[in-house]
Amino acid sequence: MSATRHDVPAAQAVLDLASRAEGCDVLELLHDLTTYAVSLLGVRSAGVTVLDERGQVDYLTASDETCRRLEEDQLELDEGPCVDSTRTGKALAPVLLRAAHPSVQRWPRFTPRALRAGISSIAAVPLRTPQHPLGALNLMSADRVPTREDLRLAQVLADAAVICLQHRQILVAKDEIIGQLEAALESRIVIEQAKGVLASRLDVDVEEAFVRLRGLARSRQQKLTELAAQIARGSIPAELDTVL
Known part of the structure; x- marks a missing residue:
């Protein structure tokens, strides 16, 4: 099967994220991860939330101000898809925010804020080492809902960024990676x-x-x-x- 025009930039993005020099700027690395997610997956915005050394959720970076504000809203309200995906360390399939009646809405306080910002669905994939969850790459969409293939690519991009944090695939202690994220x-x-x-x-x-x-x-x-x-x-x- 021949490569498509989409395959080449995706491969270049994975290579770029995984091959940064040791000592690279972690915050810039993860911001690039959100930029690649937006350009390759067609989502409106992307952000990274992480677990700090106390196990609390915090936002680290976002592709734009809309995503940053919505990540901050979730921390303030202590509810939302980014908070959930970061805490569980598991992928979150796209959630259609308009689908449920307000009385049974999964995130009743956060959802109206997201809808007012023009975000209609949110998905996430974990940032993880083989042994430990570190955070999540969060995908916010205005119209196009990410497909299963989109989420697979998002996970590959997230894994490539973590490979960089692990110093060229050499397994390091969880505490060392968390230390890098704390500095970020x-x-x-x-x-x-x-x-x-x-x-x-x-x-x-x-x-x-x-x-x-x-x-x-x-x-x-x-x-x-x-x-x-x-x-x-x-x-x-x-x-x-x-x-x-």
């Missing part, structure tokens, strides 16, 4: 601060601020979190500081 959670806060600084300084929205932040980090071959920390401290690189 701290980095996420710094990046959120940097996005806010840039959005205000450059008079753009936070999504555009992140695009510019990430673009400059890549052009400099600098870790995203290092550049974000610099900006959060108020030091705006000349390449970004367009305000007179």
Whole structure:
């Protein structure tokens, strides 16, 4: 059977996620995972939620602000598909949020917020090592519901990212991987601060601020979190500081 046009970018994405250099920026790796999920699966948004060292669910990154807000909503409400999939460590088949009557809705407080944001279905696949659940890759759709094949590809992408965390498929202790994710959670806060600084300084929205932040980090071959920390401290690189 010959390869399709879809197979090549999917294979390239898996290779990219699995072959990052040791010591790569974990937050950037997982943000790339969400970007690939959106581009290859046709979903509206994608995000990553993880279990912290206390076993609590936290969001780590999202492909856009809609997903980020909905992940934060679920943490605030302590209910929702992303919370459930992260806690159980199991795949979540697509759930149609409009399908159930409000009186029997699975997530009665979260669902109206998702529908108002234009999200009609949510699915998830686990981030996992062979022995331990780490979190979930969450897929939010506005119209197209992911197929079984889509979810299989999503799982391959998630597994490729975890391979990178395991240092080229060498099995490391669960605590070491959790340590990497904990550091990424701290980095996420710094990046959120940097996005806010840039959005205000450059008079753009936070999504555009992140695009510019990430673009400059890549052009400099600098870790995203290092550049974000610099900006959060108020030091705006000349390449970004367009305000007179």
